[in-house]
Amino acid sequence: MRDKLLITGGAGFIGANFIRYLLENTDYEITNIDALTYAANMENIIQYEGIDRYQFFKCDIGSKKELERVFDKKYYAVINFAAETHVDRSIQDPLPFIHSNVNGTVNLLEFVLAGKANKMIQISTDEVYGSLNPNESPFSEETPLAPNNPYSASKASADLMIRSYYKTHNLHLNITRCSNNYGPMQHKEKLIPKVITNCLNDDTVPLYGDGLNIRDWIYVEDHCRAIHLVLENGRPGEIYNVGGIEEKTNLDVIEYIIKELGKDLRLVNKVPDRKGHDRRYAINSSKIFRELGWIPEVKFEEGLARTLKWYLKKEKGSI
Template sequence: MKILITGGAGFIGSNFIRSLIQGGKDYQIINLDKLTYAGNLENLSDLDHLPNYEFVRGDICDGKLIERLLGSGIEGVVNFAAESHVDRSLYEPDVFIQTNVVGVQILLHEAMRHKVKKFVQVSTDEVYGSLGPQDPCFCEDCPLAPNSPYSASKAAGDLLARSYFKTYGFPVVVTRCSNNYGAYQFPEKLIPLFVTNALENKPLPVYGDGLNVRDWIHVEDHCRALEMILEKGVPGEFYNIGGEGERTNLEITQTILRILGKPDSMIQYVTDRPGHDRRYAIDFSKIR
């Protein structure tokens, strides 16, 4: 199967490519990445020599490039390409709209024109909004209530994907995963940032009271779920992916400090960010 993986030099994308290749299945992979600040070709430098792997530098908003790539016999698309840092979306929302909405529409339309057999839109649990302490977990039928420009742009991309299935019968699947951690994550995210700061004896800036809750999943577990969805996912369906790993930000911070032998006095409470969702929790029973 020849597949186009967009955003494949980023955190989750590079782990997914590595997972597919190490799995030994017959995939021919084209990795399209714009190489913004969060993309790093060193993540996959050991794969450059492989005959079934090719890297192309480019933007999913470049319609002519997308048309050329999809015209080369691509059978599947997995779209990781996205602006994904919530804090940045508060100050540069236009960048998020361009990639996460316009770019998705261009990909969908060209993939449909070239009769791609499966399109996987990789999204986030943040599109559901925020939960209270006793609220049940998000399921796929929960209404969308995004609270940041980032999550709003991802929700828009999800709905575009849905519309291409409903209107044109195009075989789209949408996944929504909880917070990932693992190798190759850019150090603007909580775990790698705090590990780096602690090792350098810098303060660990915790928003608000630190009691915001996230459900954590290792990136390799996420990638295994995505491969299953690429192969077996039902067109038109949405699939939540979670790890049953609810932790407060403060718990994560204290765990990092304990493992590294650093004192809790390195925690620095800072003003909470606008629209900071209190809790995410995922019901992923559908995919089991």
């Protein structure tokens, strides 16, 4: 009998890529739920319809009543991708972030506590650690939480709830904290797809502040492999940092994409900096390498080439 997984937020960028990874590399039976907010895209998952070990339900994890419909059976694991993720939106209105990221996580934990799943993985973010100075060592799992905007604060809150349920109830729970993902199917409000889309339309590309904010980039497929390893072999209660070891300034990323697309660098348009804009993120992934044998395999140039190819095909309507 196949083990059953519940994937939340599976119509979003990372969730949809993880489902594809599972369908191609495992024999899990997958139930995918998503509230289908603006960040979700049914086009990401329409390709999986008709696969006998995959099913989809529209469901808001912030509603315990809606979740009861999908917890009518027991799962081997819950993998929680469902989240509001855009920093600018969280500054404008933090309440949806509390609803999905905090209340939704607690609802899922309650079902795990009730015996409806053997384990749960919380997909978190490096942003819960706050910001690094240029010469500081990368974030480790022991770095104190210091979120600097409502989005990262909501994710840190969810992580603390995971910890509390592990310590109080001894559940099999894990947290993964990943650096900036990129790849196919990402929402156009994120940096790399925004730059690609704007360039293809010959629109200006906004650059916050001086553009020297640094992010550690990871190709989404590498992240999916890491989550799979945690699912199979992660130790209960452990946090695993997942980084791409590809630190780049936003300006470098923008200019690289513009040049790859053969566009003019004059498309770059400096705009006022984002409130609470963290200066640098970097992840120390030595723990997941040491314990689970994971390392990133896709270099930034290769991953970006794959990403550009996908968006170009999408622009031509061939996806």
